[in-house]
Amino acid sequence: MLKKIIFGFSLFALVFSCSSSDESTISSSSDGFDRSTMLTNWADNIIIPAYQDLDAKLVTLKADKDTFIATPNQTNLETLRTSWLNAYKVWQYVEMFDIGKAEEISYKFQMNVYPVTVADIKANIDNQNYDLSHPNNNDAVGFPALDYLLYGVDVTDADILVKYTDVNYQNYLSDVIDQMVLLTDTVLSDWTSNYRATFVSSIRNTATSSVNKLVNDFIYYYEKGLRANKIGIPAGVFSSTSLSTKVEGFYSKQYSKVLAEQGLKAVKDFFNGKNYNSTLVNSSFYYYLNYLDRASLVSNIRAKLDNGLTKIGTLNANFSSQVETDNVKMTETFDMLQLAVVSFKVDMIQAMNISVDFTDADGD
Amino acid sequence: MIQQLRTYLNTPTNAAPLVVFRLLFGLMMCFSIIRFWYHDWIDLLYIQPKFHFSFYGLEFIKPLGNYTYVLYAICFLAAFFVAIGFKYRIAIITFFLSFTYIELMDKTTYLNHYYFISVLSFLMIFLPANSSFSVDSYRLKKAYKTIPNWTIDSIKLLLGIVYFYAGIAKLNSDWLFKATPLKIWLPSKYDLPLIGETLMQQEWFHYAMSWSGMLYDVTIPFLLLYKRTRWFAFFFVVVFHVFTRILFPIGMFPFIMIVSTLIFFEANFHLKVIALIKRLLNQMFKLNHSIVLAENYSFTNKKLTVGVVAVFMLVQLVLPFRYLAYPNELFWTEEGYRFSWRVMLMEKMGISTFKIVNSKTGSYFYVDNKDFLTPLQEKQMSFQPDFILEYAHYLGDHFTKQGHKNVEVYVQSYVALNGRPSQPYIDSKIDLYKEKESFKHKTWILPFNDDIKGL
Structure with a gap:
């Protein structure tokens, strides 16, 4: 009996040591x-x-x-x-x-x-x-x-x-x-x-690998750099009053809209894998989600980003004056951009099962 | 019937399995605490956060600042004393209390395996696990050869409950007929050698793992009970737990379960283990062997002990079914989800954005959760209604204290369950600051757009 137990544990040690081997053995099979x-x-x-x-x-x-x-x-x-x-x-x-x-x-x-x-x-x-x-x-x-x-x-x-x-x-x-x-x-x-x-x-699935970090960077940019900094903060959605001086391009007084549009286009292009210098598209998030059978999520995200672009298009070229004259449009834009945050942070992350936890504690 | 019960309660058995269990359990706990400390999780999980999520009715249980380290040290010492069987009763009571306190400090870190440790250590308070091969018996110069058989059976029953309930929790349409959440989790393990890009990507494999996981959980207690299948069962215990350890970040749990199932083996195995350790100890220390071997251990307060253990087991059998008292989908509302051995059962994510409104003027602003919560807390809060409510009250109190007037707290919450598209989770028109926590059904959880059949 004891021998069997020892055999059991050595088997377990064997499997365990295999599991922690290095990444050089990764094959490029067409399955994944x-x-x-x-x-x-x-x-x-x-x-x-x-x-x-x-x-x-x-x-x-x-x-x-x-x-x-x-x-x-x-x-x-x-x-x-x-x-x-x-x-x-x-x-x-x-x-x-x-x-x-x-x-x-x-x-x-x-x-x-x-x-x-x-x-x-x-x-x-x-x-x-x-x-x-x-x-x-x-x-x-x-x-x-x-x-x-x-x-x-x-x-x-x-x-x-x-x-x-x-x-x-x-x-x-x-x-x-x-x-x-x-x-x-x-x-x-x-x-x-x-x-x-x-x-x-x-290419591994760890919190520090390229795919995972870029997914995080991408979502962080959309949520913070774009949604919050360009729209939300000036519109006062995080404060008791609106803050029209906090727009991007405050002194030039005419470019906050065009800069926000560029930022959202950059997000959309990256999601679609569009080449920077041409209209060609290659592998990116939308490829990945299609691979995971989530085509409906792809069209959902695209629609939300397009709606965001359309909505930004209705704003004043200078967000500062938009906030001062009709801030409701700003908060509406914020709410619209928020919808894609949900798709990115909940649906896309869940579909990809990306390790985003910075807290490396146990689960069960 | 009563006669049979009486006979059963008086049946003696060799003390060795329980004694070895005590030793291994104590050592595993020592190791777990060192590991937790070593990773600096005490600081990360209990000292750094500004705010802690409490269990309903146990709000007074909070981390103790830097004294939390003292608590862990006490817990470690108690575990060590349990292992060596020194002042066993006091040690196991101390362990149970300190470990359970730790577990209840912040429900963000709730894990079924911590709960398992708590209930197991509670049970062990009533078992004569120091009756031989312990410092206690060495000091008293008295060791018991046999103990009542039910004491060992009680641990087997508890382990059986954990597995069996984990198994029947998998009897639902998502697990069996959609292979979720494994279908979501396994493909992301593409970086495993050999199987990562092959098996892990195959749909049939997701189904095979779902079904075999369910069958494993449901049958393993019985296969361990019968002598003829025990070796076979233990082999599967090892394979299953090692496999889950490779796939998921589940810490010590697999090892604790593997070691625990050794109690199903017969006494001669454990006697060999004891003999082996004794030989090693004798080589190191010259031990005095004048221990008197006594026959059967008898409880000083037998009726009370048996009564407590029986009631405890009954609670364990019934508690996981309390979800039946709530309407709507359990996975969605999570009312009655914890403390029920629902382990790695679903993939749920959410995002919850809180809006602080002045009810008089209608002016509002959104809260940046990062200002108040750690990433782990925010993640857990986002899809669990009791967290959302507790946090809403915390925010309400915080902003009222800051001087905001007529504070109302609303949440825009979206949750995705097992790969379904995210949908609104909490009624965004409900002022959560006015809602009170209770064991009653939370009517402000929006209905689940789909149907999961099964237990």
């Missing part, structure tokens, strides 16, 4: 869903091209900035503003990829924290002594800081141009843009040099 293809599509056709585009737009921005600083006139200011907007729109396509180097260096916190704290920016300009990468400066750098620097430092354009005769203003504008270029270079070159390989090969 091919995560490598999905990750490759994400990396090669969506993420890296979006970063490359952003990088190119920022290079233009930097050149236009140099021209502007050399000759601060109205034409150069207009050009600079245009290249800022072009880069800002592309930014909406990369904000969700808070993974790899971007996560490591808190990229998104150095690129798009709004509203800015004007006092911090002014103090930096006056002191000329700052570490732009310091977390305390997150609300004084990036696209929102440029929004302020290009539109908000004074009331009229003529007055703004006067400011840029001051070398302190020139320096700060220059440093903020250079920093954005540098950060984006860092993230992009990490993707192209080594992170892509790591990313594509990490």
Whole structure:
């Protein structure tokens, strides 16, 4: 009897040791869903091209900035503003990829924290002594800081141009843009040099694997970066009163809608696996859900995202004035965007049975 | 009948299985507590959260701040004393109380296997598990060779209840005819070697696992009881539990169950185990063997003990059926779901967004759950009505204290069960701040859009 028990336990030890073996044995049988293809599509056709585009737009921005600083006139200011907007729109396509180097260096916190704290920016300009990468400066750098620097430092354009005769203003504008270029270079070159390989090969179902992290990033972006930051917070759905100064692009007063639309398009495109540079679609969430026999969930999510886009289309170009004139439309938009949060966080996560728990406690 | 019962209650049996059970149980508990501590879960689950979800009527049981560590230390010591059989009665009572207190501190962490430990340790208070091969018997220089047979049977019965009830809970249309939730869970284990991309993706395999899991649970107590099938049954116990351990994050539970089922084996097996350990101990210490062997252990308060154990078993048999007192689908409302051996039975997820409304002005705002709850708490809260209600009251109190006037608390809640599309869960027009917790049916849970047949 004792022998049998010992045999039983050794069997159990054997099975157990097998279960914890390394991941090199993963086969690429056609039975399962091919995560490598999905990750490759994400990396090669969506993420890296979006970063490359952003990088190119920022290079233009930097050149236009140099021209502007050399000759601060109205034409150069207009050009600079245009290249800022072009880069800002592309930014909406990369904000969700808070993974790899971007996560490591808190990229998104150095690129798009709004509203800015004007006092911090002014103090930096006056002191000329700052570490732009310091977390305390997150609300004084990036696209929102440029929004302020290009539109908000004074009331009229003529007055703004006067400011840029001051070398302190020139320096700060220059440093903020250079920093954005540098950060984006860092993230992009990490993707192209080594992170892509790591990313594509990490196909296990663990809280730190690429698929799981990107599912989390994607949902987090939709819920927080898009729904809450762009719509909900200004509309006052998390506070007792509406907060019209908290919109994205507050100082330019005309772009909050177009930026929100870009963000939602980025979400939709990523869900559909649409290539950044073309209309081709490859493996992404919708492929995955179809593989899991959840075609109805796919159409449900698509309809909700399209409804969200339509609803945003009815808003004022400047969300700040939308909040002040007719905030009900803003809260309605928020409620509409919320519907897809349910589909993502409940239905999609359940279908994929993704490990999202950061608490690694036991279940039963 | 009465005569038969009397004979049964007086039938003696060798004390070895119970004694070995005590030792292994104590050691498993020691190990579990070390593991829990080592993973820093005490801090994560009981110290960090600002708010804790209580069991109805037991709201006074809360984590003790940094003293929670002391509680765990006491629990560990008690488990160790149980293992070695030192001051056994005091040790097992202390263990039962401290472990149960821990279990009740926050229902977010409710696990059936913790409940199992609690009920088992309660039962063990009444069993002479220190009657031999224990520090107690060594100190008293007296060991009992036999104990009443019913004491061992009571543990077998409890284990049998756990398996059998877990089995009949699977007799429902989702488990058997849709193979959910295994159909959802198994494909996500694609990263297992060999079987991950093959078996785990096959629909027939999901059905095979659902049915065999059900059959295993329902039959295993009986297969363990009969000598001819016992070895076969134990083999399945090991395979089943190891398999579930590989698939799911269920911690120590499989090992505890495997070790527990050893009690079904006959005394000569346990005597060999004792002999083996004694030999090892003798090599390490020079032990004095002047222990007097006494015959049958007899209870000082036999009638009371038997009475308590009998009532306890009756409660165990009836409690899992309390859900029948509630209307609507059990999986949906979860009224009577806990404490019923419904283990790994459904895949349920939800999202619950709370709205704080000023009833006079109509102005409102939404709550960010992350401000108050840990990710685990938020996850558990989102699909369980009693959590939602308790949290709504907490939010109501919090915002009233902050100076908000005429506070009403509403929730927009969506839940998906076993891969069905998510649907509204709680009536969003009900001010939960006015609703009271009770054992009555919660009328503000919206009806389930589908039908799950079975037990």
